[in-house]
Amino acid sequence: MTETSLQGVRSLLFAPGDDARKLRSALASAADGVIADLEDAVAPDRKDAARGIVRTEFAAAGTHMRRMVRINGLDTDWGREDLALTRTLDLDAIVVPKATADSISAVGADGVPVIALVETAVGLRQAYEIGLHPRVSALMLGGADLGAELRWKPRSDGLELLFARSSLVVDSAAAGILPPFDVVHLAPRAIDELIDESTFARSIGFGGKACIHPCQAEPVNTAFSPSQSEIDWARAVVAAFDDASARGSGTAVVDGRLVDAPVVRHARSMLSHPGSTNQLPRRSPAAH
Ligand SMILES: CC(C)(COP(=O)(O)OP(=O)(O)OC[C@H]1O[C@@H](n2cnc3c(N)ncnc32)[C@H](O)[C@@H]1OP(=O)(O)O)[C@@H](O)C(=O)NCCC(=O)NCCS
């Protein structure tokens, strides 16, 4: 696992790499990071132009925003040139699409952190191995590609995604990397759906979510930050447990629920990072 500047990142906003206007507006948005896309949002005859546009817009931007580039796969006509471009830019990460254990190895061991986009059946089966690669800081789930491959008929409750989502959460934690980033919500106007989807993704262990429109950044940031009531709960848990410990007990009850060591670990972790749920995993003592 790479020491990473991605800790705490909740929203990652994609913008097409050949669209200077969108790149500029993404860099000025509320997102925690921008991903300039060279892959599926850019038509084949715009791939070369896109590299130049990304270089210019990223160079002109201030440094407050984390900057990333999604390259084309290294097995395509454009991937090698994309990778060469990324080596000349000051990036926080590169995003590798359709990641598999082999394609991540091909990216090489040296360079900025990698977010591996898991969006194929093979990639999903290999996600733990992908997460163990020394450059990989986080996984991201790609629902559009995976859904096309598996012939999903999208449901309003997103149940078709549940297995893939849960596997990525488990594989990320087992590999010792950050929690994964959830799929993009493809309907930028449907903010209520986005909030529900983000809240659910966070509840099963995601640390953040990819976005396609600036208006999605704020709701995603909120969904992936502990709420005031969660912080209040965490404080109450720690206080009750400290009190119980002082009396020689390993358990307490808060709001009618048992509090013991793992519950307190969770609460302390929340209090040490109140701004975001995107933090490295805390293993139970037996796992060390
Ligand atoms: C989905 C999409 C095509 C819709 O575009 P649209 O219908 O033009 O969106 P809107 O009309 O709501 O745009 C309103 C404003 O937001 C801007 N905007 C929209 N999506 C943006 C994005 N992803 N990043 C930055 N700015 C964006 C538009 O440029 C426009 O700005 P303007 O009023 O200054 O011209 C567009 O949001 C987009 O390109 N998203 C990213 C696609 C992408 O990168 N895909 C790859 C990975 S999923």
Ligand SMILES: O=C(O)C[C@H](O)C(=O)O
């Ligand atoms: O490009 C996208 O639609 C995002 C992602 O790669 C996906 O396949 O869902």
Ligand SMILES: [Mg+2]
């Ligand atoms: Mg995709």
